[in-house]
Amino acid sequence: MSLSEIPALAPVAGPKSRPLRKKGSGGRLTAILLLLPPALILFSLFVILPLTESGYYAFFDWNGYGQPENFVGLRNFEQVVGHGVFHTALGNTAKIVIASLLIQMPLALFLALLIYRKTPTNSLFRLIFFVPYILAEVAAGLIWSFVFDGNYGVTASLAQSMGIENFFILADRDWAFVAVLTVVIWKYFGFHMMIYIAALQGVPEDMIEAAQIEGANKVQIVRYVQIPQIKPAIIVSAFFAIIGSLQVFDVIIPLTNGGPSNQTHTIVTYLYTFGLTRMKIGFGSAIGVLLFIAAVGVAIFYQRIFMKGAKA
């Protein structure tokens, strides 16, 4: 519905004989007291309260039953930070961040530059590249665990056609995480591409023409006109890439479930596996607090450095 259809709704305005209200009434207070509390209550109860409780539970050794009584100070944090699997999880999460920034984003930008113009072929490619993003992570993870299955999957066919022995990449300590990174890029590059396409379509065509007239070639136009023009979009997409990388979870569970021998955990699968499934609520909360600090740190850093002028 567009704004031009507003007159159609006019009859609701009612009879003119109704007395005018004094300025400043109109049920302001009623509106505030009626419309605002549902959001405030829901948000406080299910977002802010659990978050603060996380900070509280992190100082207790607690299995989740009864009240947390066994105060242990910073011991949970010490245990997390001293845990080898946590180091792996942290390193893996860092690998996802790096792969997102250095492989996924350039690929997305390159593709966006190839297909940002509105033609039927380009639209088709755009839709195809975006499909993995709307699939559920669990479905994506399962699809790729089939692809990587050394007995049945696509890798099995490849191995056979190349005449080499079956290989089980998801069971390989050194290579399993490469498989995870492949899936992450497959799943999310289309999202970043869409951000760039939206931005590239906003770059004024006459700026590009002007550069052409001055003798700039394609590469120069990209480098000196288009990329500077879409810088805000790149900054936003990098922000999403980092924050998203911090919370990769769903893909890992069907793909490797953190294995082999805990080599493919991320921070969130680590939290889930070592905190929740073993009901070590204090320990898990400490991981949650560390994740929170990382996420808020990134957000504040970003706000300070990049987002002063740009709309987030």
Add this chain to the structure above:
Amino acid sequence: MSRAHFWRNFARVSFLCLVASFVLAPMLATALGGFKSNAELRMNAFALPESWNTAFYASIITDPGFWRYLGNSMLISVATVILTLLVGAAAAYVFAQIKFFGSKMLFSYLLLGLMFPFATAILPLFIKVRDIGLLDTYWAVILPQTAFGLSLAILLFRTFFEQLPKELFEAAYLDGCSYVRFFWRFTLPLSTPILATVGVFVFVQSWNNFLLPLVVLNSRDAFTWPLGLMQFRGEFVTEWNRTLAFVTLTILPAIAFFFAAQKYIVAGLTGGAVKG
């Protein structure tokens, strides 16, 4: 010049086709796999099945559990959408229309949800949901999901509401229309584009959600389809074809939905999404 142009375009389209096959091949192999016997699966993942064996697909479609999972997901997603739209729009309307002491602070407070991952609060959330007695109920997923979706919804709604013409409100106001009435009669009906965008976005998020249902739903009767799928995979671990049929039957509607609602999905995601 035009020959160079042709070759450049040829290279461009070839590269795009290469990426497209990287994107589509796994999904294609999955859909085909649901028609194949184990022996055929071993041979070539991409080859067409020698005989299209529909038994695996049929066994999923006739499984009441499958429909139960889908039904649960549908119910939870629809409820989350309705609740997010109503509660979010109501709050955003107040922030857009009424200036009052502390409104800026409350607005920033509600936006805090944009800053951190859902997982940071998942353990206390589990404890809370359990203590309220909601474990294994639809509400255990709907309420936290709604709460976490509110920040983005309120941000998008407020921006949209502020762009609605002020004259409309002044006219209605002079006729004695109250704020609450105006919200129902004018703001909501005039905001269908943004309601649709946010609604579709929230729906997709809810439909695909895994971590929260995994933590707060224990019994199979309450499972959403991603949980059902994982459970199923665990049971039929040696039978890829069944699992592939299951996956295909859940991703096909998702893809169909995407093509039908792509305008809103893309708008919602590029308007500020949360994963990457």
